[in-house]
Amino acid sequence: MCKTRVLSVSAAQAQFETTTIERRPLRPDDVSIDIKFSGICHSDIHIAHGDWAGGIFPMVPGHEIAGIVTAVGEKVTKFAVGDRVGVGCYVDSCGECEYCLRGEEQHCLKGAVATYNSLDYEGKPTYGGYSQNIVVTERFVVLIPDGMELDVASPLLCAGITTYAPLKRWNAGPGRRVAILGMGGLGHVAIQFAHALGAEVTMLSRTKDKENEALSFGADYFYSTLDPETFNTLAGRFDLILSTVSANIDVDLYLSLLRVDGTLINVGAPPEPSQYNVFSLIASRRSIAGSFVGGLPETQEMLNFAAAHGIVAQIEVIAANQVDEAYERILRSDVRYRFVIDTSTL
């Protein structure tokens, strides 16, 4: 057993407190990681605030983990002490079902074990990355490429794979017009991936405040969604719209921006159900889709692709005692573009 300091909440909406938990003893296929940085995803807020289903408390959020390997079990083959590694949204899965076998562990039929707010296969709660140490089976650990700093890499473990996976799946690339809706943690890396994949990229944000930064991340165009003229100008334009918005959107309005066969892909996960008129689909043979993080092989592929194209998150590093304030700022969209906790301050 290894004791580790963590930031935990005792109930939905409670303030964070510093406590201590014990990580499990190293199993033969386990990797023990000294966490250096942990990104704050908007999903952490949804989960810690009880926006979605009920939470398991006390809760230690965090699924954008970057750190250094400090010990490995005797059967570990992929990692050695000193390796720079990451852990994302999942820490275990059955490893045998059709989805695990094809590297889509997030869809495991037994139910993949989430990095936090989940029960492992022994029935014990999992605790995430707002912590100084974590023990994870090696199948769920990825290598952070040389030259990529751990702090700017950590958000890629969720924000990166969540946007890269659907952009690849729906063929964002040369000759395709892609709109990214919402420029937060996910949105700002989505611009970079869509641009690097060769698509024409349009950023759709509420205000014009982030225009210059969007263009510097690789957007070709930028429009304000608060300006009604935007929806006339861009009608029928896009092959894909990737919505990263954490609140409900006017689905019919955004569908009107898709060309024939266009797809609105939702990765943003608002708590309330949304509505649309089916004629918005029928008229131009459009689709509405969703996408959920990504599997481990694709997470490693995403990190390698990011390293090859110089893609990282733009971050604001904070101390452990600033996390409550950071949550409030994210809810006001006052973050450019990801808060990352320096876990040495715990």
Ligand code: NAP
């Ligand atoms: P974030 O940093 O808060 O960014 C969300 C962006 O959405 C904001 O920057 C803002 O963009 C826009 N937005 C927020 N409130 C809005 C409102 N009321 N109306 C219109 N636009 C609004 O959040 P994030 O960490 O990127 O996460 C985004 C969403 O993705 C969350 O719901 C999260 O839970 C979800 N998520 C899903 C997955 C998955 O696997 N599907 C994985 C990770 C996260 P502008 O200021 O540019 O308008």
Ligand code: ZN
């Ligand atoms: Zn996340």
